[in-house]
Amino acid sequence: MNDNEGFPHKLLEQSIEERIAYFKNYTMAHPKLLSASQKLMLTVEEPAATSLMFLFGPTGVGKTTLLRRMTQKLLEATRPDMERDKGFIPIAGVETVTPEFSNFDWKDFYLRTLTVLKDPCIEFPISQRMTNLKLRMSVEGALRHRRLKVFYIDEAQNLSKVASGRKLRDQTDCIKSLANITHVQFILAGTYELLILRNLSAQLCRRSQDIHLERYKADNLEDLRAFQGIVQTFQRHLPLQIEPDLLKHWDFCYERCVGCVGILKDWLSRALFSALLKGDKTLTFSDLESHALKTEQCIILLNEALHGEEQLNSRRDTNALRAALGLEVATDVTPETLQTSAKKTRHHAVVGQPLPQRRPVGGGHNAC
Structure with a gap:
């Protein structure tokens, strides 16, 4: 169905539960979601050296929706293979639970993983008494046996909850090791708290890919128009007898969701x-x-989002990198900076002295 057509009008004859279920299950392919989805699918289809993907964004932006969308696409694309091999599962995932006592529970993670992979060993009570090492080996075997392409971990920021003395790097190293041994791509999806787990080593930088699902920002005209379109599309899909005029109140909608579609x-x-x-x-x-x-x-919600977005601002890091590499550092030249520079020059210039100026790269003198 085309988004512009709205909901099927036969829904008006259905129960309240069915009408609510329709709207809850309705997903919209809005620009930010499509952009992140395309990057995610490209990495899945052509991973190169990538074994880990970090999918992050503010709470309520639609990360779980994106994972569900990717799952549907992969299941549809591999349906013939699944029919030929009943044991083949192209994609699976778990949602990590918030740990007690600020200590991520790996045993719980392994048991949940074995459950979603329908591993036979999970049916026996003895699995509850197995050591973490034996459970991990069972997970490795299940991932290989099911021939997974992708395994995702939702709410992955919980991995950063570590006991005193345990290194954050150990957490991502465990996942990276699972990915390398089983040749399965892992997606860690979570809030901006997940940022602390990325770039913990040079090898992790090389083997990982960042995917940022952003909120819509009111100071960006393109974002603003897209958000207004989202509001209008949602109003068309609310199964009500009279379509509400939400677009009239788009700014209030934006204010109370801070630009997050979820x-x-x-x-x-x-x-x-x-x-x-x-x-x-x-x-x-x-x-x-x-x-x-x-x-x-x-x-x-907004402060948390702004803090995460600031952490991802790479402009200042670019100059630091170029300086460390011995490259010329780029500067932003604007009319304002030129005026400021001119005022400083007039104030500090000394008669008879040449003004400071950039010399040619290489240190040689120009021949006249």
């Missing part, structure tokens, strides 16, 4: 459920307002 969709799902229970024919601004996140919650 937050917006969850918010609209709550409002839709409430409206259907009341027997309302549409959504009003009052419905939006009563189910929106509080201002203080949005500020926390």
Whole structure:
């Protein structure tokens, strides 16, 4: 179905549960999601030396939706192979649990992995008493036997929860080792807390790929137009008798989801459920307002997003790299900087002395 057509109108004859389920299951191929999805699929199809992919972004931006979208694509692409080999699983994944006592539980991770891979050993109670080493070997065997292409770990920022004395690098080394031994690509998906686990060694830098699923930003005209289109598309897919005019309140929608599509969709799902229970024919601004996140919650979400985005700002790192390599450091020349420079020159210039100027690269003198 085309997104512009909206929901199937026969839904209006269905139960509240079915209408809610339709909207919850509806996914939109919006620009940010498509961009991250294309980069992810390209890396899966042509990994080169990449064994780990870091998929990160702010909470509620749609990372889980992206993983679900990729899963559907891989399952469709490999359906003939799966029909020929009933043991073949092209893609699988787990969601890590928040650890108790700030210590990531590897045993729990191995058991969950064996469960999703439908490994026979998980059916025996003895697996609960196996050591981490034996469980890991079982995971290695299951990944090879199932001939996986991709294994993803959602909420992977929980890997950064380590016991006192344990190195963060050990966490990613365990995953990288699994990937290398089994020839399976691993995706670590999580919030910006995941950033602490990347680039912990030169080898990890070489073997990993960063995929940033960004939020929409109001100071970017292209993002702003895309976000307004997203709001309009969502309003068309709300299974209500009268289509609500959410676009009229797009700025309020943006304000209370801080540009994250997943937050917006969850918010609209709550409002839709409430409206259907009341027997309302549409959504009003009052419905939006009563189910929106509080201002203080949005500020926390925004601050976390801004901090993560700042960590990914590589402009200053580029100059540091060029300087370390002995290359000429690029400078941004703008009318403002030129005016500032001219004022400083007029103030500090001494009569009879030549003004400082850049010499030709190589240190030689020009012949006149």
